[in-house]
Amino acid sequence: MKKKQHTQKKARVELEVRRVFKDFVESKKRARALDSVSFSVHEHEFVCIVGPSGCGKSTLLRMIAGLEFPSKGDVLFRGKRVGGPDPKTSAMIFQTFALLPWRNVYENISLGLESIGTPIERRPSIINKYIKLMDLEDFSDAYPFELSGGMKQRVGIARALAVEPRMLLMDEPFSALDALTAENLRRDVLEIWSDPRTPTNTFVMITHLIDEAVFMADRVIVLSRRPGKVIADIHVDVERPRVDHARDPEFFEMCDMIKRMISYHSGGTIPEPDTP
C-alpha cells in the first residue's frame, strides 16, 4: 500500500466544526446531545470520530452531511456554512447500506449521478469504473437481496464515490458486517483513500471500535458520553501500513490510551500523565 505523505499544517482546511451544540426535545425535556464540539478536517486527511453509543457521533456526521443542523455553532465546508445535503460536497455511506431494493447494483450506483444531473452518455463509464474498483463486475445485474452484507456495502461505497464528492462520510460502515469481511473492506477503503487517482480523499468516519479508528485514521477525535464533548483530538503517529495491536506495540499503546481517556471521562481511573 502506498504511504501517504503529507504535512497536516500545509494542507487546506476542508471542514470546520465550530463550537457546535445540538439539543433535542424529548418528551418535554430538553436533552443536549452535543456540547461545544470543535475540530477541523484538512484535505487528504482520514479522520475517525470515536465514542460510546449515544454520544452524538451519528448526529454530528449528519450535521456535516447537511441532513441536520446544529442548535448553536457552525459547520463550515471550505469556509461556507453547510446549508443542506450536497452530493458534490459530501457523500455518505450507511451502516445499514440503504440500497434501493428494486434497483440492481448498476442502477443503485447510478442514483447519485442521476441526482447531480450527470449527462446520460457519461454515466456508464463512471459507473463501470467504480464497479470495477469495488470488484463488483460479476454482480452488476444483481439485486440487493441477492447480495451478502459485504457486497451491499461495496455497492454503497461505489455509489458514494461515483459522484466524486469532496468528502466521504461513513457512518459505522463496517459494524453490520462479520469480522473477516470488515477487515477486507477496511483495507480496501484505505487503498482507495491513499490512491492519488481517487478524486475523493478526505474521509470522515464514525466508529465505536477504537482499534478500527486507530487502524484507519490520521487523526482520532474522541467524544465523551452524552452530552458529547471532544475529549481528545489525537494525531495517530503509527506508520502505515498498520498492523493490528497484537503485533505492534505502538498501535496497542495508542488504543490503550484512548480507552483510558474514555473511561476516565466516564468516571474511571486517572490516565497516565503524558496525555497530549
Next chain:
Amino acid sequence: MSRTKTLLLVLCAIFLTTFASFSYLGWWGEVVQNPQTAQLPYFIFRTMLRMLAAYALVVVFSLSYGIIAGLYRSPRIFMLPLLDILQSIPVLGYIPAALFFFLGFLPGELGFEVASIFLIFTGMAWAVTFSILSGVRNIPNDLREASNSYGLRGWRYVYHVVLPAIIPPFVTGSVLAWGGGWYFLIAAEMLTYGTTTHFLPGIGTYLGNAVYNLGNVPSALFGLIVFVSIVYTINMLVWKPLASYSRRFKMQTMKSEIIIEEEEDSAIVRAVEWVRSRSYWLDAHINEPVERFFAMLRKHDLAIKFIPTKRRHLQLPAWKLFSIYTVLFLAVMLWLLWFFSSSFSVPMLGAWNTLVSHEEIFLLPYLAARSFVRILVAYVIALCWTLIAAIAVVRSKRLSKIFFPIFDIGQSTPALALFPFIVIFVISIFGGGQIGVEVAAIILLLTGTQWYLLFNIIGALNNIPGDILEASRAFGLKNSMLYKKIFLPAILPGIILGSIQAWGGAWNSLIVSEYITFQGEVHSVDGIGAYLTKLTTSPSPDPLAITLCIGTMTIVILLMNYLIWRRLFNYAERFRFEGV
C-alpha cells in the same frame, strides 16, 4: 395530543355543530317526528350485539381455518382456493337465500336476527382469515426451527408462537372486517326479500327507514351523525390502541429501528394484557387437556403430522391449480344453487324453463363488462386522488393532524347511508336519465373503494425505512425526482394490495350502486349488480338465474385475481423492503 383528548374534542365539535345547525334550521321538530328516534339507544344496543355476535363467529372461524390452512400443506392446497372463491362471492348476493334458509327452521324474529348475523359474518370473515393465513405463513424459518428445537411443537407451538405472531395481521384484518360490516349494516338490518322488507331494530334500520321510507332528511342526517360518531369512537377506543399495541408483536428479521412510541393507557389494551397475564391459568386449564387430546390422537395415528414446511409459495403446476379451482368453484356454485332452491322452495332443475323466460341471462357477459368498465372508472379516479392526498398528508405534519381524523370518519361512514344524499345531489344536477344514474353509480362505487387505497398507500409510505429516506436526501434527491425514484416504487406493493381490496369492495358495492330505489322510484343502470338485485327482488325469485349471475361475478373476480393481481403482486415483490 392524546387519543382520548382527540376523541373528546372531535365528539364535542360534532355535537356542538349538530346542535347549532339543527336548531338554526329548525330540524329538531322533524327528528322528533320520527317515531324511531326515541328508540335510538335501544337500536344502538341491538346493532352492537349483532356486530359482536358476528365478529365472535368470525374470530372462531378465521382462527381455526387460518391456522390450520397456514400450518398444514395438504389441506392448504384446497383450503386456500376455497377461501379465494368464497371471498369473491358478493355478500349481498346471499341475502334472500340466507333469509329463507334461516327462517325455515328458526321462526320469527330469531330467524331474521340469525340471518342478519350470518350476512355480517360473510362480510367480515374472509378479510380476517386471509390476514391470519398470511401471518402464519410469514413466521420466519429460523423462529420455527428454534421453537422446534426447544420442544415447542404442535399445540404448544401454536399457543406460544403462532398466536402471538398473528396478532398484528389479526388486528389489521379485523379493522378491515369491521369497516366492511359497517358498510353493509343497512342492507343487513333492512332485509329485503321479494317485495317485502323486514326491519330489525338497529341503527341501520333507523337510517334506512328515515331515508328510504319516511323521506325525513333531518332525521336521516341525525341518524348518520350518531352512527358515524359511534364508529369513530370504536375506532379510537378499540382499534387504534390495539393496532399500536400489536406493533410489539411484529416480526423483525433485520435490526431496524422500530420506534416504540410511548403508548397511551387504554382500556382495551389493559384488558388484553390482563388476559395474557392469566396465561399460567390458561396453561393449566387449556393447554394440558389440549395436549393430552393431541397425544391421544397421535397414539391412534389420527393427528396430521406437523411438518415445519419452508416458506414457499404453493408450487403447483398450473393445470393442477386450475383443476382444483374449477372443481371447487363448481362445487360452491352447486351448493349455492341448492341453497337458493331450498330457500325459495323451487326445484333446482325445474328452473331450466326460466332460462327461456329470462332472456337477459344471455346478456350476462355484456352486463359484466359494463360493470367492469364502471368499476374501472371509479378505480382510476380513486387512485389519482388517494395518491395525491396520501403523499401530501404524509409529508406534512400539520396536514396529518387535520386529515387523519377526517379520513377516519370518512372510512367509518356507511356508504349505504350516504347513497340517498348522493342520489339526490347528482340527480338534481344531471337529471334522472342514464347519465345521472351512471354518475351516481360511479360516485357510490367510489365510496366503497377509495378508503382501501388510501390507507394502504399511507401505510406503505410510513413503512419506508428511515435509512433509505436519509440516503436519498443525502444524495440530493429532491421533489419530483424524490417522488418518482423513491416514493412511487416504494409504495407500489401498497398500491397493489390496496387495489386488490378496493376492487373487492367495488364488486360488493355494485349490487347497491347500480340499482337504487328512492322514494318509490327505481333508478338503475345496465350492469350485473343491477341485474342481480332485480332477480332477487322479483316476486318469484329464480334460483338458477341468481346462481348464474353470482357465478358470473365470481368468475370475473377470480380471473382478475389470477390474470392481473397475482402477477402484479409478484412483480411488486422486488419493491419490498427486506425485513419489513
